[in-house]
Amino acid sequence: MSNDFIIKAENLHKLYSLNKQRTFKEFLPALFSGAETKYSFHALNGINFEIKKGESLAILGRNGSGKSTLLKIIAGVTKPSDGKITVNGKVFPLIELGAGFHPELTGKENVYLNGSILGIKEKEMDKLYNQIVSFAELEQFMHEPVKHYSSGMYMRLAFAVAVAKIPNILLVDEILAVGDLRFQKKCLSRIKEFQNQGTTLIIVSHSRKTIEDYCQKGLLINNGNQLYFGEVKKALEKYAQI
Ligand SMILES: Nc1ncnc2c1ncn2[C@@H]1O[C@H](COP(=O)(O)OP(=O)(O)OP(=O)(O)O)[C@@H](O)[C@H]1O
Numbered sequence: 001m002s003n004d005f006i007i008k009a010e011n012l013h014k015l016y017s018l019n020k021q022r023t024f025k026e027f028l029p030a031l032f033s034g035a036e037t038k039y040s041f042h043a044l045n046g047i048n049f050e051i052k053k054g055e056s057l058a059i060l061g062r063n064g065s066g067k068s069t070l071l072k073i074i075a076g077v078t079k080p081s082d083g084k085i086t087v088n089g090k091v092f093p094l095i096e097l098g099a100g101f102h103p104e105l106t107g108k109e110n111v112y113l114n115g116s117i118l119g120i121k122e123k124e125m126d127k128l129y130n131q132i133v134s135f136a137e138l139e140q141f142m143h144e145p146v147k148h149y150s151s152g153m154y155m156r157l158a159f160a161v162a163v164a165k166i167p168n169i170l171l172v173d174e175i176l177a178v179g180d181l182r183f184q185k186k187c188l189s190r191i192k193e194f195q196n197q198g199t200t201l202i203i204v205s206h207s208r209k210t211i212e213d214y215c216q217k218g219l220l221i222n223n224g225n226q227l228y229f230g231e232v233k234k235a236l237e238k239y240a241q242i
């Protein structure tokens, strides 16, 4: 098997179990008989792609098509129901930003906590800390519990921790839309720096410009089905047609 890929997805499927919609008439008998009230829903239905070193991928598709589900599988947050994902490198997921933050802890405490989740030890964090705070521009707020932060401040701190070190593989799920315009620009230029130094990006974005600027490959998903994988320009064209 060739080993020059960074990420390889082979026939990925993801099934979610959902509650069936019932009328009240159906509800009571089901309650007593214990009849099945769930059904399976295919959030991903046979996804295949391969990303090589030096390439970046845009995942395209309408709302609910399975993009975030795929990112979560790549990040290892959730497992595929079927198929195989192989990742050569450490993944830094910029998804559900700040999910690891604890609202009662201060900004500073959360930086250390979040860092340790990302594999940054305390000694190393001591060295990175000032750089993180200055990137987030939250110097005056580091001793406040993060529950007092605005959502933009929260996101800036989480982003700053996640990009404190050059990541191998960076997953970005629409988060760039959260900060204000100036901060978005700053995030994008940081991401460009990483890319120039060899980071593989996997981006979910609805901005054509971001996709064209950052990605060579595109994966188009519709209702969990893969419609196209290949050159990003072609993927964007096909996306415009559905
Ligand atoms: N934990 C879950 N349990 C049940 N269904 C889920 C779960 N997570 C996602 N889904 C369903 O899977 C489908 C794909 O969701 P997903 O979040 O991957 O879409 P998306 O392409 O990221 O959409 P968006 O553009 O709105 O962010 C949706 O129909 C969603 O309702």
Ligand SMILES: [Mg+2]
Pocket: 067, 068, 069, 173
């Ligand atoms: Mg999503």
